[in-house]
Amino acid sequence: MISFFGSPLWTPGKLQDLVLLQRGFDITKAEQKPGAIQVFSSSGPNSFHNVSKVEGPGVIIGRKGTLGSVFYSDSSYWPHDTTLWSKDLRGNNAKFVYYALQRIDMTLFDTGAANPTLNRNHVHNLPIFIPERPTQDRIASILSAYDDLIENNRRRIVLLEEAARQLYKEWFVRFRFPGHEHVKIIDGVPEGWSVDAIEEVCQTIGGGTPSTQKREYWDDGEVPWFTPTDVTRNSCLALLNSQTKISDSGLNNSSAKMIPAGSILMTSRASVGFFGINRLAASTNQGFINIVPNDPALRMYLLHNLMWRVEEIRSHAGGATYKEISKGRFRTLPILTPPSGLAGEFEDQATLIHLQVEALHIANQQLAKARDLLLPKLMSGAIAV
Structure with missing residues (x-):
């Protein structure tokens, strides 16, 4: 029997024996009201x-x-x-079903x-093997342990980045910085501070x-080349690497420029005002303004100042x-x-x-890689549990 996943030692069946799928329910953004219920679209939980x-x-x-x-x-x-959702789990472990479905390339259907559209009737009869x-x-417990660690790290990242934002707000918005008691504020500006143009700092x-017509600009490239999607889909400010690389030849024969590690990347086109800090020296496409402070001590101040003013920055975008x-x-x-x-x-x-x-972001990538290596072996029965 040809199977889309599972071990021949398990019970043969069809996907609908594992889970019965049902089409989701329409709701517009305008119809959504403030609450804590997650609304799942084909790209994930992106509203409430x-x-x-x-x-x-x-x-x-995703349907x-x-x-x-x-x-x-x-x-x-x-x-x-x-989307399609699990109307009936048929008595199966929900987490196991979640991991099992990741083993099927739904784009084939x-x-x-x-x-792109997925019809549930085209996948319900897929042959599979189902374990007791x-x-x-x-299996669900083993894989969930990785996801639980990833989620715990993700929450720690959120708290850490919020702590940095609150510190910026305390010092540079409320002006309760160390020694503020002894500094006069004249016309809204603390004594000893300056008002500059961004280009001055x-x-x-x-x-x-x-050029995408020249494969030598892309093939076997090792130069990190960020696009706005690398930033908007990243879960934190730490940009570890880019999805796409270009070659030295591609770098030298385009307007892409190398920026040093630790620069501030700000998206400037379409999705304006998303930020990241590159861990490695890198290049970007034209959808960025990349910021390198003249005084390295201003880097984090610049980053948080710009994030605090993101709506102001967006208001200056035209097109x-x-x-x-x-x-x-x-x-x-x-x-x-x-x-x-x-x-x-x-x-x-x-x-x-x-x-x-x-460090937490790196740990999460390593955990996800280990989980993804383990997933097919568990789902095929190659590793007995």
Whole structure:
């Protein structure tokens, strides 16, 4: 028997014996009301509502748009019309079903023309092997241990980055910085601080894209080359590496430029005002303004100042097809610059926090890699449990 997953030592069956899938429920952003119920679209949980449609635990699959993406909800949720959800788990372990579905390439069953679409009737009859419930429980427990560690680290990252933001707010918005009791504030500016243009305190470097017609600019490339998606899909400020690499030849024959490790990457086109700090020397496409402070002690201050002012930055973006803030306009924006000593104190504390974030982010990538190596072996029965 040809099977999409499972061991021949398990019980032969069809996907619908593991889980019965049902199309989700339509709801627009305008119809969603403030609440704690996650709304799952084909790209995952990206909004909330005050009413659920389904009780957890449950498994959700991308049906339209992002095809075959698999998500898990332990609590009640709202599966969007662009998804399929687990109407009946058939007595199986929900987490096991979640991991099992990741072993099926749902794009093979795309029935859409312009927009990828998955029909549940085309996958319900897929042949699979299903283990007994105790085996399901053990497999789910092993894989969940990795995901639980990843989630714990993710929560720590959120708390750490929030701590840095609150420190910035305390010192540089409320002006309760160390020694503030002895500093006069004149016209809203603490004595000893200066009001500068951004171009006076940092370099602003753009990016570019090598010709896609020349494979030598891309093949076997080792130069990190960030696109805005690398930043918008990243879960924290630490940018460990880019999804795409270019070659030295691609770098030298395009407007892409190398920026040093530890630079501030700010998306400047379409999705304006998303930030990251590159761990390695890298290049970017033209969708960025990359910021290198003249005084290294200003790096974290600059980052948090810009994040605090993100709506102001976006308000300066223009364009008919998509919004973009030009380097020329960005450079003229004013910035309140603290004395180097105070900026250095913030740099030290915020950098220490960022290094912890980076270490946790690296750990999560390693945990995810180990889990993903283990998943097919457990699901094929190659590792007995």
